[in-house]
Amino acid sequence: MIEDKNPQRTPVENLGEFGLIDFITKNFEITHSSTVTGIGDDAAVLNHAKSTVVTTDMLVEGVHFDLSYAPLKHLGYKAIMVNLSDVYAMNAVATQVTVSIAISNRFPVEAVKELYEGIEMACKTYNVDLIGGDTTASRSGLVISVTAIGEQDADKIVRRKGAADGDLLVVSGDIGAAYMGLQILEREKAVFKANPQNQPDIDAYSYLLERQLKPEARKDIPKLLEELDVLPTSMIDLSDGLSSEIIHLCKHSDVGITIYEDKIPLDPTVITACEEFNLDSTTIALSGGEDYELLFTVKQEDFPKIKANPSLSIIGHVVDASLGSNLVTRGGEQIPIRAMGWNSFQE
Amino acid sequence: MIEDKNPQRTPVENLGEFGLIDFITKNFEITHSSTVTGIGDDAAVLNHAKSTVVTTDMLVEGVHFDLSYAPLKHLGYKAIMVNLSDVYAMNAVATQVTVSIAISNRFPVEAVKELYEGIEMACKTYNVDLIGGDTTASRSGLVISVTAIGEQDADKIVRRKGAADGDLLVVSGDIGAAYMGLQILEREKAVFKANPQNQPDIDAYSYLLERQLKPEARKDIPKLLEELDVLPTSMIDLSDGLSSEIIHLCKHSDVGITIYEDKIPLDPTVITACEEFNLDSTTIALSGGEDYELLFTVKQEDFPKIKANPSLSIIGHVVDASLGSNLVTRGGEQIPIRAMGWNSFQE
Numbered sequence: 001m002i003e004d005k006n007p008q009r010t011p012v013e014n015l016g017e018f019g020l021i022d023f024i025t026k027n028f029e030i031t032h033s034s035t036v037t038g039i040g041d042d043a044a045v046l047n048h049a050k051s052t053v054v055t056t057d058m059l060v061e062g063v064h065f066d067l068s069y070a071p072l073k074h075l076g077y078k079a080i081m082v083n084l085s086d087v088y089a090m091n092a093v094a095t096q097v098t099v100s101i102a103i104s105n106r107f108p109v110e111a112v113k114e115l116y117e118g119i120e121m122a123c124k125t126y127n128v129d130l131i132g133g134d135t136t137a138s139r140s141g142l143v144i145s146v147t148a149i150g151e152q153d154a155d156k157i158v159r160r161k162g163a164a165d166g167d168l169l170v171v172s173g174d175i176g177a178a179y180m181g182l183q184i185l186e187r188e189k190a191v192f193k194a195n196p197q198n199q200p201d202i203d204a205y206s207y208l209l210e211r212q213l214k215p216e217a218r219k220d221i222p223k224l225l226e227e228l229d230v231l232p233t234s235m236i237d238l239s240d241g242l243s244s245e246i247i248h249l250c251k252h253s254d255v256g257i258t259i260y261e262d263k264i265p266l267d268p269t270v271i272t273a274c275e276e277f278n279l280d281s282t283t284i285a286l287s288g289g290e291d292y293e294l295l296f297t298v299k300q301e302d303f304p305k306i307k308a309n310p311s312l313s314i315i316g317h318v319v320d321a322s323l324g325s326n327l328v329t330r331g332g333e334q335i336p337i338r339a340m341g342w343n344s345f346q347e
Numbered sequence: 348m349i350e351d352k353n354p355q356r357t358p359v360e361n362l363g364e365f366g367l368i369d370f371i372t373k374n375f376e377i378t379h380s381s382t383v384t385g386i387g388d389d390a391a392v393l394n395h396a397k398s399t400v401v402t403t404d405m406l407v408e409g410v411h412f413d414l415s416y417a418p419l420k421h422l423g424y425k426a427i428m429v430n431l432s433d434v435y436a437m438n439a440v441a442t443q444v445t446v447s448i449a450i451s452n453r454f455p456v457e458a459v460k461e462l463y464e465g466i467e468m469a470c471k472t473y474n475v476d477l478i479g480g481d482t483t484a485s486r487s488g489l490v491i492s493v494t495a496i497g498e499q500d501a502d503k504i505v506r507r508k509g510a511a512d513g514d515l516l517v518v519s520g521d522i523g524a525a526y527m528g529l530q531i532l533e534r535e536k537a538v539f540k541a542n543p544q545n546q547p548d549i550d551a552y553s554y555l556l557e558r559q560l561k562p563e564a565r566k567d568i569p570k571l572l573e574e575l576d577v578l579p580t581s582m583i584d585l586s587d588g589l590s591s592e593i594i595h596l597c598k599h600s601d602v603g604i605t606i607y608e609d610k611i612p613l614d615p616t617v618i619t620a621c622e623e624f625n626l627d628s629t630t631i632a633l634s635g636g637e638d639y640e641l642l643f644t645v646k647q648e649d650f651p652k653i654k655a656n657p658s659l660s661i662i663g664h665v666v667d668a669s670l671g672s673n674l675v676t677r678g679g680e681q682i683p684i685r686a687m688g689w690n691s692f693q694e
Contacts, residue, residue, distance in 0.1 A: 036398060040599070041506050042436035042584055043402035043497070051383060052399060055390035056479055056494060058447040062486035089389035100405040100492050132403055134492075139409035143485075145447050145492035147403060150390070159388050237389055252387070 009108035012137075020135055023109065024116040028123065028130045032095050034151065035129045044131035046096060050151040055086035061141030069185045072111055074213045075144070076118025082239065083148035084126055085217040085292040089237035090159070092152035092222070096131045097123065100145040102138035115144075126219055156231065158296065160252035163234040167297040169257055169316040170232075170306060172221050174265040175242060176281060179288025180273040181205065181212025207269050215292045221311070228305045232296035241289040244339040246325050249295070256323040259316030259337070261330050286327070286337070356455035359484075367482055370456065371463040375470065375477045379442050381498065382476045391478035393443060397498040402433035408488030416532045419458055421560040422491070423465025429586065430495035431473055432564040432639040436584035437506070439499035439569070443478045444470065447492040449485035462491075473566055503578065505643065507599035510581040514644040516604055516663040517579075517653060519568050521612040522589060523628060526635025527620040528552065528559025554616050562639045568658070575652045579643035588636040591686040593672050596642070603670040606663030606684070608677050633674070633684070 012020055021039070030038045037045035046052070059065060059079050067075075080097060087094040099119055103112065123130050128148070188200040202209060218237075225232065234253050236245045242264075246257050264285045274281040297318055298306060306312055325337040359367055368386070377385045384392035393399070406412060406426050414422075427444060434441040446466055450459060470477050475495070535547040549556060565584075572579065581600050583592045589611075593604050611632045621628040644665055645653060653659050672684040 036501070037506065041508075042433040042582075043400040043439070043495075045437070045501075045504055046399040046401060047501065048395070048399060052393040052395060053390040054393060054443070054445065054479060054494075054496065056445045056447055056481055056492075058449055058481045058483050058490075058492060060449045060483055060485050060490075063449075063484050086389040090392070092390070096401070098401065098403045098494060100403055102405055102407045102410075102490060132401060134403055134405045136405050136407055137410050138407050138490075140487035143405075143407075143449060143490050143492075145403075145405060145481075145490075147401075147445060147494040148390075149401065154383070154392075154394065157392055159384065161388075235389075 008110055010110060012103065012105065012107065012109055012112065015109060017135055020109065020112065024112060025130065027120055030129045031127060032129050034095055035131055038129060038131045044096070046131070046149070048151045051154045051157060053087055053090045053092045053150045053152065053157065054147065055083055056145065056147040057083050057086070058143065058145040060143050066189070067142070069189055070213055072114040073118035073121070076115040077122045077214055079144045079146050080119055080122035080126070080128070081215050081217045081292060083146040084128065084219065085237040085239065087148050087150035088218055088222055089235050089294055090150065090152065090157050091225070091232065091235060092150035092157060094126060094128045094148055094150040094219070096129045096149040098132040098147045099130060100134035102136050102143040104138050104140055104142070107142065126217065158232045158235040160234055160236050160249055163249055163253035163255050163297040163318045165255060165318055165320055166300055167233050167318040168300060168303060168306070168314050169259060169295070169297055169318065170312050170314050171238070171265065171293055171295050172218050172311055173291070173293045174267045174270070175238060175291045175293055176270045176285040176288045177208050177211035177267050178215060178290035179284055180270050181208035181210070183277055184208055184273065185212065205269065205273065207267060208273060212290065215290065217292055218294050221294045224309070224311060228309070230298055230302045230305050232298050235294060235296035238291040238293045238295055239289060241287045242295070243286040243337045245295050246337055247339045249297070250321070250325050254321050256319040256321050257316055257325045258319050258323070258328060260328045263313060263315040265313040355457055357457060359450065359452065359454065359456055359459065362456060364482055367456070367459065371459060372477065374467055377476045378474060379476050381442055382478055385476060385478045391443070393478070393496070395498045398501045398504060400434055400437045400439045400497045400499065400504065401494065402430055403492065403494040404430050404433070405490065405492045407490050413536070414489070416536055417560055419461040420465035420468070423462040424469045424561050426491045426493050427466055427469035427473070427475070428562050428564045428639060430493040431475065431566065432584040432586065434495050434497035435565050435569055436582050436641055437497065437499065437504050438572070438579065438582060439497035439504060441473060441475045441495055441497040441566070443476045443496040445479040445494045446477060447481035449483050449490040451485050451487055451489070454489065473564065505579045505582040507581055507583050507596055510596055510600035510602050510644040510665045512602060512665055512667055513647055514580050514665040515647060515650060515653070515661050516606060516642070516644055516665065517659050517661050518585070518612065518640055518642050519565050519658055520638070520640045521614045521617070522585060522638045522640055523617045523632040523635045524555050524558035524614050525562060525637035526631055527617050528555035528557070530624055531555060531620065532559065552616065552620065554614060555620060559637065562637065564639055565641050568641045571656070571658060575656070577645055577649045577652050579645055582641060582643035585638040585640045585642055586636060588634045589642070590633040590684045592642050593684055594686045596644070597668070597672050601668050603666040603668050604663055604672045605666050605670070605675060607675045610660060610662040612660040
C-alpha cells in the first residue's frame with residue numbers, strides 16, 4: 001500500500017505481443033528431459049514415459065484476488081501453486097506448466113515483469129518447465145489461466161475415488177490460515193481506506209498473510225508417502241475448504257467420513273486471529289479454503305507409518321456411505337458436514 | 348441481432364459452480380483410449396504412446412470477439428478451432444482439450460449452455476475429448492481459455508524450424524476471407540446501430556461470415572500429407588496473417604522466403620468484397636489473419652505429389668536468409684514483406 005512516487009511505466013504496446021513474450025520468457029529455462037520443445041512453436045512437445053496428468057485453473061481479478069493488497073510477484077507464484085497442488089493431489093510429479101494472461105492497458109511492462117518473476121520463482125522452486133501460454137489484451141481486469149502437467153506411473157496415480165470403509169483420513173500441514181490471512185488483509189484495506197496515513201501492524205500475522213498471498217503446494221507429500229511406502233487409497237487437495245473436499249471424496253468413493261474436531265490441525269496464530277475476529281476456528285477450518293494442503297485416505301494397516309509424522313494429521317476415518325459425513329465435536333456431539341466452501345458465483 | 352422477447356434466464360448462482368459443471372459436461376463423451384480419466388478429479392490422466400503436443404490460447408470479449416454479432420455457439424466452436432489449429436500445425440493428431448471460462452453475472456445458464464453446445468459440436472466433429480477446465484465468475488466480460496493436447500510420433504512432428512533453401516512454400520485452402528467477414532459484421536453492426544429496423548442483407552457474404560464466425564481447423568491436412576507421403580520441412584498455422592507467419596517461419600528456420608502475388612489463393616467472394624470495401628485483396632491476404640489454414644514448406648522433390656491437389660497452393664519458395672522475405676507482384680516488382688498481422692495490444 002506504499003506507492004512508488006516515480007514508477008517506470010512502459011506501455012505494453014511499445015513491445016507488442018511477441019516482444020512482450022520474448023521479454024517475459026527470457027529467464028525461463030527448460031530443465032526436464034521430458035520437455036522436448038518449449039516456448040516458441042505452435043505447440044510444445046513433451047515426451048512422458050509414464051502417464052500424464054493435466055489440470056487447469058483460472059484466476060480472475062476482483063474474484064480470486066485484489067491487486068490493492070496482493071503483490072503481483074506473489075500472485076504469479078500463487079497462480080502456479082494452485083495448479084501444482086492439483087497435480088500433487090494425483091500423487092504425481094509436476095513437470096510443465098502453460099501460463100496465459102489477459103491484461104488491461106493500465107498494466108505496464110514493469111507490472112507484467114513482476115508477475116512473471118513470481119511465476120519464474122515458482123517454476124524454479126518446484127522444478128517445472130514453462131512450456132507455453134498466451135498473452136493478450138483485456139478490456140478490464142487481469143486474468144491468469146494456468147495449465148499444469150505432471151507424470152506418474154499409472155498404478156501410483158491416486159484419485160478421489162478409492163476410499164473404503166475403515167480407511168484413515170489424513171491431512172497435511174495445518175488449515176484455516178489462508179482464510180484468516182484474507183480476513184486480516186480485508187480489515188487492513190478498510191482501515192487504509194478510512195485513514196491512508198495509518199501504518200498497518202501486521203507482523204503478528206505474517207504466517208497467515210503468507211498462507212494467503214504466497215501459498216506453497218505440497219510437492220513434498222507424494223515424495224514423503226513414497227518414502228513411507230504408503231499409497232493413499234484416495235486424495236484431493238484443499239482448495240475450497242475441508243468440508244467441501246470431504247464431500248467430494250465421499251461422493252467419488254461412495255463412502256461416508258467421520259472427522260473429529262479435536263484432531264483438526266490449527267496453527268496457534270489461526271486460533272488467536274479467530275478469537276480476535278470472534279470467529280469459530282473449527283468453522284474456519286471446515287469452510288475457509290485456499291489451504292492447498294492434501295487430504296487423503298490410507299489403509300488402517302498404514303497407521304504405524306503415518307502416526308508420528310509431524311507433517312501429517314489423522315483427523316478421522318471412512319465409514320459406510322449410509323452414515324454420511326459428520327464432525328464429532330469436542331463435546332462428543334455429531335454434526336453433519338455440509339459443503340460451505342467458497343463459490344465464485346456467490347457474492 | 349434479433350432478440351428473443353422472452354428468453355429464459357436462469358442465474359448461474361442457482362446452480363453453483365459444481366452444478367454448472369455437471370450441467371455443461373453431461374453431454375460430453377470420452378472417445379480416445381488415451382484418455383484414462385476425464386473431468387471430475389483433481390486432474391485428468393492421459394496415456395499417450397507417442398510424443399504429446401500442448402498448446403493454449405485465450406479469447407477475451409471485446410478483444411477477440413464481439414457478442415453483439417458472434418453467436419455463443421459459434422464462439423465456443425471457434426475457441427476450440429483456434430487451439431486445434433496449432434496442434435495440426437505440428438502435424439499432430441488432436442486428442443484432448445481443457446476449457447476454462449470466466450463469466451459475468453449477466454450471463455445466464457442458458458448462455459453458458461449455448462457456448463458449450465458449440466464446444467461440444469467442435470469436440471465431436473474433430474474427435475477430441477474434453478478432459479477438464481475451470482468455471483469461474485468474472486467482474487466484467489467473458490474469457491475463454493483452451494488448452495489443446497495432441498500426439499504424434501516424435502519423427503513426424505513438424506516445427507517452425509526446418510525450412511531450407513529451395514523448399515516450396517505451400518498454403519492450404521484460401522485466405523483473407525475471415526478478415527473480410529469481420530469487415531462485413533462491423534459494417535452491419537454500424538448500420539444496425541444507426542437504424543435498428545434495417546434488416547441486414549448478408550446472404551451474399553455467407554462464406555466470409557462463416558470463415559470469421561465458425562472457422563474450421565485443417566485436421567484433414569496432416570492426414571492428406573501422410574497419404575501423399577509428404578513430411579513438411581516446417582509448418583505454422585495462419586492465425587495472425589500470412590505476412591507475420593512467413594516472418595515466423597523465416598526467423599525460426601533462418602531462411603528467406605519469396606512469394607508470388609498471383610499464386611495467393613483467394614476465394615472469389617473475397618475479391619468482390621475487397622472491391623466493395625475499396626481494399627487491396629493482396630494486402631488483406633497478407634495481413635488479415637484468422638484464416639486457420641496451414642502454411643508449410645516441402646522439399647522440391649515433393650512437387651509432383653503436391654501440385655495438382657485442390658486443397659493446396661504453392662505460393663513461393665525458400666531462399667537464403669540474406670535475401671529476406673519478399674512478395675513478387677503481378678507486375679514483377681519485389682516488395683519486402685513486413686509483419687502487419689493482428690496484435691491485440693494495438694487499438
